């Protein structure tokens with residue numbers, strides 16, 4: 001074991017984070033709801049629930065269900081709207097002692113830009129995460145996230161108005177996430193978030209109906225981790241801007257796996273539903289993991305995956 005505490009700081013598109021663990025959008029409210037639960041001085045930051053130009057009620061219940069090794073949601077981007085957020089939540093949220101990233105979405109490019117412009121005028125926000133990938137509404141951005149030309153147009157327009165770093169959150173529901181990452185980077189994105197949830201369907205055999213009112217939903221949690229890791233790896237090789245990795249992280253070791261795959265920082269989402277302090281536990285555990293594995297600077301893990309062939313198992317006895 002090393003004697004000195006490892007250096008967990010990472011620099012992410014101009015933002016200095018005390019460690020690479022953030023709470024993911026849609027699983028951490030507007031941050032302030034977790035003030036009494038999570039010690040924010042131990043996490044890198046959090047991403048707010050997606051914000052739209054006007055308030056949205058979201059989809060009808062049932063909209064959250066548990067699946068094997070994960071969960072499906074079809075919340076439908078319920079939120080209070082960007083103006084109410086700036087007036088009612090941001091004054092307290094920006095005092096939470098960690099980086100605050102606001103997640104942004106819209107039905108049209110104009111909507112996205114209007115949300116960003118409202119946020120530009122406010123203090124205390126580190127970056128914008130553009131949700132080009134929600135699978136659960138007609139207008140949640142997935143149309144932008146699955147068409148490279150539309151994504152390029154959206155990112156160009158958002159970048160032209162954004163006064164803060166622009167992180168583009170990609171959909172995994174595409175054939176080539178590398179193509180989408182390149183489109184976002186070419187259009188001026190400062191970073192990529194990967195990935196949002198995978199579109200799924202859960203059927204109740206006895207009623208012969210979908211378990212979710214929205215019919216389909218987004219799958220998240222440990223069930224998607226290997227898929228998300230592969231996509232983070234592909235994105236990080238396709239672009240030179242930094243990557244925020246997420247999908248099924250529940251432990252410090254999972255964080256390390258995402259960093260090795262090429263992420264500079266990560267987000268923890270669904271794990272907060274099982275343990276509301278998960279993001280803090282994971283961030284604290286990272287220091288111990290580094291000490292046990294002789295890692296003095298966490299930043300050195302990014303992209304350090306060893307791609308030499310894994311040793312084959314011994315031959316089975318006849």
Ligand SMILES: Cc1cc2nc3c(=O)[nH]c(=O)nc-3n(C[C@H](O)[C@H](O)[C@H](O)COP(=O)(O)O)c2cc1C
Pocket residue numbers: 024025026027049050073075077103131134169195196197220221222224246247248249267268269270271
């Ligand atoms: C209930 C719920 C709501 C979510 N809402 C949003 C959202 O508003 N905007 C967004 O970009 N992602 C949203 N996500 C996606 C997560 O931020 C994350 O990308 C995804 O769940 C994968 O990470 P995880 O497996 O750790 O949950 C939501 C996820 C869940 C489970």
